[in-house]
Amino acid sequence: xxxxxxxxxxxxxxxxxxxxxxxxxxxxxxxxxxxxxxxxxxxxxxxxxxxxxxxxxxxxxxxxxxxxxxxxxxxxxxxxxxxxxxxxxxxxxxxxxxxxxxxxxxxxxxxxxxxxxxxxxxxxxxxxxxxxxxxxxxxxxxxxxxxxxxxxxxxxxxxxxxxxxxxxxxxxxxxxxxxxxxxxxxxxxxxxxxxxxxxxxxxx
Numbered sequence: 001x002x003x004x005x006x007x008x009x010x011x012x013x014x015x016x017x018x019x020x021x022x023x024x025x026x027x028x029x030x031x032x033x034x035x036x037x038x039x040x041x042x043x044x045x046x047x048x049x050x051x052x053x054x055x056x057x058x059x060x061x062x063x064x065x066x067x068x069x070x071x072x073x074x075x076x077x078x079x080x081x082x083x084x085x086x087x088x089x090x091x092x093x094x095x096x097x098x099x100x101x102x103x104x105x106x107x108x109x110x111x112x113x114x115x116x117x118x119x120x121x122x123x124x125x126x127x128x129x130x131x132x133x134x135x136x137x138x139x140x141x142x143x144x145x146x147x148x149x150x151x152x153x154x155x156x157x158x159x160x161x162x163x164x165x166x167x168x169x170x171x172x173x174x175x176x177x178x179x180x181x182x183x184x185x186x187x188x189x190x191x192x193x194x195x196x197x198x199x200x201x202x203x204x
Contacts, residue, residue: 001039009038052079053086055093059110059129060139062100062159083111083175090115091174094129094138100159101127101140108178110140114171119143119152123170130154133166143170 007014019025020035029043036043055078082088090113099106112129119130123143130152131138139162141154146164154162 006035006038010034051082051088053082053088053091053093053111054079055095055109057094057138058097059094060098060137061096061104061106062098062156080109081180083177086111086174087113094140095179096140100156102157104140104176105178108176110173111175112171112173114169117169119167119170123172127173127176128170129173130170131168133168135168140173143167 001009003014003017007017010017016025020027020031032043032046036046039046080093082091091111092113093109093111096104096106096108096110104110110129114129125144126142127140128143129138129140130143139154141156141162144153144155146152148164150166151164152167152170154165
């Protein structure tokens, strides 16, 4: 739901919604409840949206996952609780498909941040979310230099390595965890800060 769509559903202007969102104009509890109803979330989610991050797609751990972002800009499969030590303004999550990176199992959530292309040096030797060059498959693997210049080898814990591949980008996994009941509860909530989510999904 865009800012304009939310405003129309509430019978007001996008400018008014923006003023409420930024705190420039006070808002009543009744109005908050109305906004929460339109967004299918709780009032608590509205007053603490910074603790949620979007799940922007899946990543292969033995499986081939081709989409970089399975959802249109500004949308996501669901929104999940952000780990306490990470910046929710910069963090996104992906869901693992496959089991080649044990002890990480299928269905786990991986959290990372990325606002660049390429493979920074901090990725080497670490568990990363990566995408093959040319819009190719996306995996969770450990990254090392390949034998040919500009290429990389991708390692799993219990699958054959992928050798000498070109990568569009790699981002270190900052936290990994199984999906929890809290995450499933947040799955029912739609996006709250529309402008923020558009920018964050565009980066990732």
